[in-house]
Amino acid sequence: MLSKPKIEVRPIQSKRELDDMYYQRWLVLRAPLGMHRGTEKDKHDKSAFHLVAVCEDKIIGSARLRQLSVELGSIAYVAVLSEFRSQGLGTKLIKKLIEEAQEKNLKSLRLMARINTLGFYKQIGFLEQGKIFDFMGIPHIFMYVNLPPSGDNAGVQ
Numbered sequence: 350m351l352s353k354p355k356i357e358v359r360p361i362q363s364k365r366e367l368d369d370m371y372y373q374r375w376l377v378l379r380a381p382l383g384m385h386r387g388t389e390k391d392k393h394d395k396s397a398f399h400l401v402a403v404c405e406d407k408i409i410g411s412a413r414l415r416q417l418s419v420e421l422g423s424i425a426y427v428a429v430l431s432e433f434r435s436q437g438l439g440t441k442l443i444k445k446l447i448e449e450a451q452e453k454n455l456k457s458l459r460l461m462a463r464i465n466t467l468g469f470y471k472q473i474g475f476l477e478q479g480k481i482f483d484f485m486g487i488p489h490i491f492m493y494v495n496l497p498p499s500g501d502n503a504g505v506q
């Protein structure tokens with residue numbers, strides 16, 4: 350019997366992997382909206398922490414963490430290739446970013462959730478805040494989670 354290919358969730362390791370990650374981000378988050386290559390990047394990417402899920406040398410998932418202030422971080426560009434969804438990969442990416450944020454002593458995390466992914470972030474412990482707004486023609490809402498200190502994850506599911 351063939352064994353399942355191994356999936357690794359870890360930080361970006363090379364320039365080539367960074368480029369592959371942008372392509373995967375574009376495929377999942379921008380191509381379906383008819384947007385061109387390049388629209389998947391922003392000015393904060395250079396200083397941000399990038400996490401990827403890799404299977405047989407292919408980037409199948411990715412997400413970004415960046416620090417907004419001493420206490421607040423933001424998660425963005427959470428993307429899993431459609432054929433790898435509903436296997437816990439998105440959750441694993443977010444939980445690893447939460448650990449990273451705790452190591453940076455951040456106290457809370459914010460993200461802009463597409464409304465149709467609200468349930469995904471809620472099951473991890475994020476809560477909605479404020480009103481629904483439009484971004485790129487898609488309804489979004491801000492969500493937050495407070496982080497317990499490193500090693501104590503009682504508040505986060």
Ligand SMILES: CC(C)(COP(=O)(O)OP(=O)(O)OC[C@H]1O[C@@H](n2cnc3c(N)ncnc32)[C@H](O)[C@@H]1OP(=O)(O)O)[C@@H](O)C(=O)NCCC(=O)NCCS
Nearest residue numbers: 427428429434435436437438439440462463465466468469
């Ligand atoms: C949202 C996304 C990252 C989730 O990744 P995933 O690997 O499928 O997530 P998980 O397998 O960890 O999901 C765990 C649970 O979250 C919930 N969930 C996952 N995606 C969901 C969605 N789109 N809407 C509501 N609940 C969702 C489900 O309860 C799921 O459990 P189940 O598969 O047993 O039903 C993925 O669907 C994706 O890349 N979507 C397209 C891009 C996108 O919208 N990104 C977010 C931008 S804010």
